[in-house]
Amino acid sequence: xxxxxKTTLTSTALVPLAFAAxxxxxxxxxxxxxxxxxxxxxxxxxxELGLLEKYLPTDxxxxxxxxxxxxxxxxxxxxxxxxMLANKLNIGxxxxxxxxVNGAKFQETDSLRSIYVAGTGYNLKGSGNAIVVPVExxxxxxxxxxxxxxxxxxxxxxxxMLLKAMQDNxxxxxxxxxKNQSPAVGAANIAAGKIDAHSDFCPWSEIMEFxxxxxxxxxxxxxxxxYLHGVVVREDFAKEYPEVIEAFLKxxxxxxxxxxxxxxxxxxxxxxxxxxxxxxxxLYFSEGGHLTLExxxxxxxxxxxxxxxxxxxxxxxxxxLDFDAWIxxxxxxxxxxxxxxxxxxxKAVVVDPAEANMGLPMEIWHARDGVSTYPTMPDFLxxxxxxxxxxxxxxxxxxxxxxxGLKLFGKTAFWVKAGDEYATFLRKxxxxxxxxxxxxAVITFDEAIADFVTEG
Numbered sequence: 001x002x003x004x005x006k007t008t009l010t011s012t013a014l015v016p017l018a019f020a021a022x023x024x025x026x027x028x029x030x031x032x033x034x035x036x037x038x039x040x041x042x043x044x045x046x047x048e049l050g051l052l053e054k055y056l057p058t059d060x061x062x063x064x065x066x067x068x069x070x071x072x073x074x075x076x077x078x079x080x081x082x083x084m085l086a087n088k089l090n091i092g093x094x095x096x097x098x099x100x101v102n103g104a105k106f107q108e109t110d111s112l113r114s115i116y117v118a119g120t121g122y123n124l125k126g127s128g129n130a131i132v133v134p135v136e137x138x139x140x141x142x143x144x145x146x147x148x149x150x151x152x153x154x155x156x157x158x159x160x161m162l163l164k165a166m167q168d169n170x171x172x173x174x175x176x177x178x179k180n181q182s183p184a185v186g187a188a189n190i191a192a193g194k195i196d197a198h199s200d201f202c203p204w205s206e207i208m209e210f211x212x213x214x215x216x217x218x219x220x221x222x223x224x225x226x227y228l229h230g231v232v233v234r235e236d237f238a239k240e241y242p243e244v245i246e247a248f249l250k251x252x253x254x255x256x257x258x259x260x261x262x263x264x265x266x267x268x269x270x271x272x273x274x275x276x277x278x279x280x281x282x283l284y285f286s287e288g289g290h291l292t293l294e295x296x297x298x299x300x301x302x303x304x305x306x307x308x309x310x311x312x313x314x315x316x317x318x319x320x321l322d323f324d325a326w327i328x329x330x331x332x333x334x335x336x337x338x339x340x341x342x343x344x345x346x347k348a349v350v351v352d353p354a355e356a357n358m359g360l361p362m363e364i365w366h367a368r369d370g371v372s373t374y375p376t377m378p379d380f381l382x383x384x385x386x387x388x389x390x391x392x393x394x395x396x397x398x399x400x401x402x403x404x405g406l407k408l409f410g411k412t413a414f415w416v417k418a419g420d421e422y423a424t425f426l427r428k429x430x431x432x433x434x435x436x437x438x439x440x441a442v443i444t445f446d447e448a449i450a451d452f453v454t455e456g
Contacts, residue, residue, distance in 0.1 A: 034273065038227075056247045090237040107319065122226055123226065131216070131217055132209075191211070210280050263289075288407050295332055306323060356405065365395040
């Protein structure tokens with residue numbers, strides 16, 4: 001079965017047959033998610049910067065090729081797999097659980113196969129997915145969801161995380177009501193208080209936090225499993241056009257470089273492309289942000305995907321998957337080699353936010369002056385207090401969870417004051433435990449700022 005549109009064009013009406021011009025039109029159909037940050041380096045950035053066009057081959061058998069590149073935007077990974085199975089997409093970009101569903105569904109057929117060819121980004125701690133409740137909810141922990149209604153985009157990475165979280169907390173399916181809701185619908189229902197909780201993938205939880213409609217009660221880092229996204233392609237297309245896959249992966253590598261080169265520029269442009277607030281995107285793509293953009297396939301990722309497959313097997317929600325047949329590094333290694341890069345060196349590096357973010361400065365995004373950094377908490381709180389005193393508009397503030405190293409919005413972190421020291425936490429329980437152990441108290445962000453307000 002062909003997985004591409006291949007058309008021969010001729011102009012025999014204008015010139016003798018012996019001099020007819022022949023050209024092959026090759027359609028490259030890509031499914032991506034403009035509302036999922038971890039797919040951006042293989043999706044919206046490549047699309048908007050024209051990076052695939054930059055790397056497509058133009059010589060040899062491709063000397064006369066005419067490229068027809070189509071981009072289809074989806075709200076989650078599941079529909080991308082359906083379109084790939086239907087031969088309407090050649091390449092898909094999706095999260096960990098959708099990736100393994102993709103591979104398993106293809107292998108379930110008699111002849112169709114997909115292959116996992118590269119990553120896009122990851123968070124070693126598993127952050128990216130989260131469970132959110134309405135901001136005024138009295139629910140603060142996952143065990144309080146027993147008997148409650150919880151929505152998620154079924155088939156997504158957040159769906160898989162939710163199943164794992166419920167398994168870990170001895171809460172089988174019958175003890176909560178699971179509803180299938182798209183990210184946008186789930187976020188709207190959280191804002192309206194129409195659902196008890198919503199599980200979603202990056203950056204929806206932070207969108208709700210930033211807009212003041214939702215509050216995290218469970219972060220994907222609590223699963224203890226890395227969170228990652230990647231690229232799957234139809235095997236028949238890859239075998240027919242290996243140079244196209246290599247070109248696509250070169251574009252992925254450059255997209256990551258472009259973001260790292262100037263995160264402020266990148267998030268500002270990406271806001272225009274996606275509608276996601278730049279302050280939310282900064283939480284993911286800045287130094288110390290949630291995502292490490294890197295496309296190698298590490299053994300830890302293979303282990304995580306195998307573990308995730310086991311989670312779905314337990315839920316009887318997935319067929320078997322032969323990982324050895326599904327995963328191939330050939331294409332990403334070829335892309336690295338062509339670009340003069342060291343694949344094995346990148347593959348050996350795993351970024352742990354708890355270590356990498358240690359000692360990073362707090363940040364304030366001033367509406368007029370941009371982002372400024374502060375090495376200590378007193379410096380940071382003094383600056384916030386001073387800016388508030390002048391009536392300045394602050395787009396966002398950023399601090400770090402001292403347990404995991406994850407970057408947080410200052411306004412949504414749980415704050416602890418112990419003596420003259422201040423600490424910030426992702427989760428309320430850990431903040432309370434730290435306060436109890438250090439003769440401190442859990443306080444609000446505003447209370448912390450108030451300690452540094454000067455008179456006059």
